[in-house]
Amino acid sequence: MNTTTKYTATALAAALGVTVLAGCGGSDDGASGTSKGSRTVTLVTHDSFNASDAALKAFTEETGYTVKVLKSGDAGSALNQEILTKGSPRGDVFFGVDNTLLSRALDNGLFTPYEAEGIDRVAADVRLDAEKNRVTPVDTGDICVNYDKQYFADKKLDPPQTFDDLLKPEYKDLLVTENAATSSPGLGFLLGTVASHGEKGYESYWKKLKDNGVKVVDGWEQAYNEEFSGSAGGRKAGADRPLVVSYASSPPVEVLYAEPQPTEAPTGVAAGTCFRQIEFAGLLDGAKNEAGGKALLDFLIGKRFQEDMPLNMFVNPVVKDAELPELFTEFGATVDEPATVAPERIAENREQWVRSWSSIVVK
Amino acid sequence: MALPVAFFALFFAYPVAAIVGRGLKADGVWQFGRIGDVLTRPDLLDVLWFTTWQALASTALTLLIALPGAYVFARLDFPGKQVLRAVVTVPFVLPTVVVGTAFLALLGRGGLLDDLWGVRLDTTVWAILLAHVFFNYAVVVRTVGGLWSQLDPRQEEAARVLGAGRLGAWRRVTLPALAPAVAAAGVMVFLFTFTSFGVVQILGGPAYSTLEVEIYRQTAQLLDLPTAAVLTLVQFAAVGAILAVHARTVRHRERALKLTDPALTSRPPRGAGQRALLGGVLLSIVLLVVLPLGVLVERSLDTSGGYGFGYYRALRSADAGGSTFLVPPLEAIGNSLRYALAATGIALVIGGLAAAALTRRAGRLVRGFDALLMLPLGVSAVTVGFGFLITLDEPPLDLRTSWILVPLAQALVGVPFVVRTMLPVLRAVDERLREAAAVLGASPLRAWREVDLPLVRRALLVAAGFAFAVSLGEFGATVFIARPDNPTLPVAVARLLGRSGELNYGQAMALSTILMLVCAVSLLLLERIRTDRSGEF
Numbered sequence A: 001m002n003t004t005t006k007y008t009a010t011a012l013a014a015a016l017g018v019t020v021l022a023g024c025g026g027s028d029d030g031a032s033g034t035s036k037g038s039r040t041v042t043l044v045t046h047d048s049f050n051a052s053d054a055a056l057k058a059f060t061e062e063t064g065y066t067v068k069v070l071k072s073g074d075a076g077s078a079l080n081q082e083i084l085t086k087g088s089p090r091g092d093v094f095f096g097v098d099n100t101l102l103s104r105a106l107d108n109g110l111f112t113p114y115e116a117e118g119i120d121r122v123a124a125d126v127r128l129d130a131e132k133n134r135v136t137p138v139d140t141g142d143i144c145v146n147y148d149k150q151y152f153a154d155k156k157l158d159p160p161q162t163f164d165d166l167l168k169p170e171y172k173d174l175l176v177t178e179n180a181a182t183s184s185p186g187l188g189f190l191l192g193t194v195a196s197h198g199e200k201g202y203e204s205y206w207k208k209l210k211d212n213g214v215k216v217v218d219g220w221e222q223a224y225n226e227e228f229s230g231s232a233g234g235r236k237a238g239a240d241r242p243l244v245v246s247y248a249s250s251p252p253v254e255v256l257y258a259e260p261q262p263t264e265a266p267t268g269v270a271a272g273t274c275f276r277q278i279e280f281a282g283l284l285d286g287a288k289n290e291a292g293g294k295a296l297l298d299f300l301i302g303k304r305f306q307e308d309m310p311l312n313m314f315v316n317p318v319v320k321d322a323e324l325p326e327l328f329t330e331f332g333a334t335v336d337e338p339a340t341v342a343p344e345r346i347a348e349n350r351e352q353w354v355r356s357w358s359s360i361v362v363k
Numbered sequence B: 001m002a003l004p005v006a007f008f009a010l011f012f013a014y015p016v017a018a019i020v021g022r023g024l025k026a027d028g029v030w031q032f033g034r035i036g037d038v039l040t041r042p043d044l045l046d047v048l049w050f051t052t053w054q055a056l057a058s059t060a061l062t063l064l065i066a067l068p069g070a071y072v073f074a075r076l077d078f079p080g081k082q083v084l085r086a087v088v089t090v091p092f093v094l095p096t097v098v099v100g101t102a103f104l105a106l107l108g109r110g111g112l113l114d115d116l117w118g119v120r121l122d123t124t125v126w127a128i129l130l131a132h133v134f135f136n137y138a139v140v141v142r143t144v145g146g147l148w149s150q151l152d153p154r155q156e157e158a159a160r161v162l163g164a165g166r167l168g169a170w171r172r173v174t175l176p177a178l179a180p181a182v183a184a185a186g187v188m189v190f191l192f193t194f195t196s197f198g199v200v201q202i203l204g205g206p207a208y209s210t211l212e213v214e215i216y217r218q219t220a221q222l223l224d225l226p227t228a229a230v231l232t233l234v235q236f237a238a239v240g241a242i243l244a245v246h247a248r249t250v251r252h253r254e255r256a257l258k259l260t261d262p263a264l265t266s267r268p269p270r271g272a273g274q275r276a277l278l279g280g281v282l283l284s285i286v287l288l289v290v291l292p293l294g295v296l297v298e299r300s301l302d303t304s305g306g307y308g309f310g311y312y313r314a315l316r317s318a319d320a321g322g323s324t325f326l327v328p329p330l331e332a333i334g335n336s337l338r339y340a341l342a343a344t345g346i347a348l349v350i351g352g353l354a355a356a357a358l359t360r361r362a363g364r365l366v367r368g369f370d371a372l373l374m375l376p377l378g379v380s381a382v383t384v385g386f387g388f389l390i391t392l393d394e395p396p397l398d399l400r401t402s403w404i405l406v407p408l409a410q411a412l413v414g415v416p417f418v419v420r421t422m423l424p425v426l427r428a429v430d431e432r433l434r435e436a437a438a439v440l441g442a443s444p445l446r447a448w449r450e451v452d453l454p455l456v457r458r459a460l461l462v463a464a465g466f467a468f469a470v471s472l473g474e475f476g477a478t479v480f481i482a483r484p485d486n487p488t489l490p491v492a493v494a495r496l497l498g499r500s501g502e503l504n505y506g507q508a509m510a511l512s513t514i515l516m517l518v519c520a521v522s523l524l525l526l527e528r529i530r531t532d533r534s535g536e537f
Helices: A002-023 A053-063 A075-084 A102-107 A149-155 A184-211 A220-227 A232-237 A250-256 A290-300 A303-313 A326-331 A343-361 B002-024 B033-039 B042-075 B081-093 B096-107 B112-117 B125-148 B153-161 B166-194 B198-207 B211-221 B225-253 B271-301 B310-316 B329-360 B364-378 B381-391 B405-428 B431-439 B444-473 B476-480 B489-497 B502-536
Strands: A040-045 A066-071 A093-098 A136-148 A175-178 A215-217 A243-247 A267-284
Touching: A040 A075, A040 A290, A053 A066, A053 A290, A053 A303, A075 A093, A075 A102, A075 B211, A075 B381, A093 A102, A093 A290, A102 A343, A136 A149, A136 A184, A136 A290, A136 A303, A175 A184, A175 A220, A184 A220, A184 A243, A184 A267, A184 A343, A215 A220, A220 A232, A220 A243, A220 B096, A220 B489, A232 B502, A250 A267, A250 A326, A267 A290, A290 A303, A303 A326, B002 B033, B002 B225, B002 B329, B002 B364, B002 B381, B002 B405, B033 B042, B033 B225, B042 B081, B042 B125, B042 B166, B042 B211, B042 B225, B042 B271, B081 B125, B081 B271, B081 B444, B081 B502, B096 B125, B096 B198, B096 B271, B096 B489, B096 B502, B125 B166, B125 B198, B125 B271, B125 B405, B125 B444, B153 B166, B166 B225, B166 B364, B166 B405, B198 B211, B211 B225, B211 B381, B225 B364, B271 B310, B271 B502, B310 B502, B329 B364, B329 B405, B329 B444, B329 B489, B329 B502, B364 B405, B381 B405, B405 B444, B431 B444, B444 B502, B489 B502
Parallel strands: A040 A066, A040 A093, A175 A215, A175 A243
Antiparallel strands: A093 A267, A136 A243, A136 A267
8 A cells, every 4th residue: 555655645745735824824823723832721612602802801811811712513512522522622621511411421521520619609409510520510591481472462361381381272383392303492391391291291291282283493593583473583574473492581682682672571481381401611631721721610600700691691690699680680580490300311311202202293 | 636635535535434433333343233223214214215305306496497597698698697697606605594594584484475375385395495496506507507608609500501400409519518517517406405404404394304414413413423424324325326327427428529708609689589588587586596585685674663774783883892702794704705715725726636637537546536526515514524523633733623624624515616617628628729739849737828728717717606605605614613713604694593682683684695795796706807808718
């Protein structure tokens, strides 16, 4: 195979050419993946991560580290990429493992244990790995059915409040949800029904929901912007489904991004249909800049960042001393008893649940 | 020849082999039994069946609708032709997120068809097929039309003089010359629709799934590498078979053609027949291409306070606080253009060299390489992206966090276009011209410059246009490959659509409109370059 050596040589030459090219890109980050010195700390995360520049600057002023954010797809795909590159990670800290994926991350040994500074301020019920501290909880969000206030007012009908309400004949053909196989709110809603109706009962619940005319579309964007009559996009599209599976924080967002801002949110939340998502961050095993990574984890549960999150990611803080912005206290829904399923049970049964869900609802 | 081979070995074959290998190996032993396990699962067989028949149907429909368009663009002169040629290419570069939204607005509930006739086509196969025609119209018009416009009409006229009927002359003279280009276009459309991802996901709803969607799910969502590896191999085999068939047909048909300046071959329409054809083609373009695009524009202007540019203004001050989520759209446009330029550069160098090598040499090995170059079209972005992750992780080649990965992945998809567009024209250059130049003392390089270049410049520009367009609207690699956060336009659109709130939705529409305009302007510029130079023939 002497041709292979020739090809390898050419390949190297080509690669060098490419690296040179990359250098000419005028991009502000170098072509090499190594962190330049130890002054940079790299945060690997999913596409929905968002922080204000001011907050990230504050971190740099406090610690001297600059944060470089790497985004790689949606939450599931970002985590799986980390699992693939285990041991030679692309960054120092990973943010965005939620409780539906937590077991997968822990079983693969992605994280180095670290007890973040101030972890005692974090509510006990979200510290799912309190013994080992391999991950640190950062935020929570609730997946709930949202309703279009206008529709129910016009029809003089009370909006549904619980999972069982959704089966009633007066709500026939009103609900749109997402594909549990590909969309995280879709999966959250399915898990919520597993929590409320049990591993035996959820199948018959979905059969009834199907008979009551639930519509399934692929992703949240389509469900919310095209099918749900309470959203801005839906109103334009003449959507006709006044119930949608979305987030408890969706109504405040509708208010924030309306022009002019209304005095009341156009949508409400059915508080008895919620499944709680908890998002975690962890120090990656094999991180090049461990000290920087630890400082970043401390920062993520610090007051500054916790108060920055709600208006940037539309999630709730996990520390007691963080205050919610007015927008949330005024228009948001407080969910007292969200449904939850233990991460290890999710890990064991998720595939099978989703598959049987698909066979009931989609086929 | 060496450079393209090396490029493909390093950035395609090696990563894909690595990720497939990881799925099929356990403890260092190949587990070929897994192939059988996967291939007997009824749900996966359903996916395979659906993938195949919808691709066949989409291809047939696209050819049926677009071939008259190719003729009109090649042979007829009418006002606004340049602009229209750019317009029909725009869909090809729009991200699927945007197209899905536009088609839902047309075919879905409360959409235009629903208002007029109470017809709803969303979540039906028709929506998928129509969106595929919308996407691929330009592929046919540009590949077939590009050659058609350079065929000398006098050959057909000569046949007429010799007593052939109009149809007979066309069948014996023009059709054989066009066949390779039609076949090439057909194969491309088939490949695109066979590996369709976003369109099927958005318009088909969860009930329809193609092989590509399934591979994405198994890889990115479930990390079930064995199943993903088997499906990737299946897709490989299918694409390989298609290409083999294609290569045969092309080989039997290719021969030297007399190419002329396209400016001389098109005329204003004459007679009722040609006018009717022109009218029909224009109507089909309006219905299929302009209407969905128009819906986007309409929604981007439709603010709560009546029609206006409110959303565009909002874009400028997007999240004035500044955050890592939204960048000023100007920056996103800049990012997109930078990626696209880099990707086009790489694709042209690699594809141009490959096409030149393929023209010069014949033989089994070369033909194999020809097919190999097409393979990236049949491999999902997620497979390549995840392959990069586990192979390009060693210095000096740790490119995993480098921005160059994105243009590289895009160039992989661009190269086949460059080769496909260049080859028919390069092969059609009459060898005797080169020989004459050599006899007159020109070096091979000089002969190439004086003989080939003027003839292929047009194809080169068309190829560049394609590569550029593919990169601009490309959504797969940009999403799967982690990048320091400098989002491209499609990514920015997807992010806006991923949040609730009127302003976000409106801004997504406004950004899509900007993306459309950027594409159209880039393509128009390419058209311009061509016409300025055409006098040199």
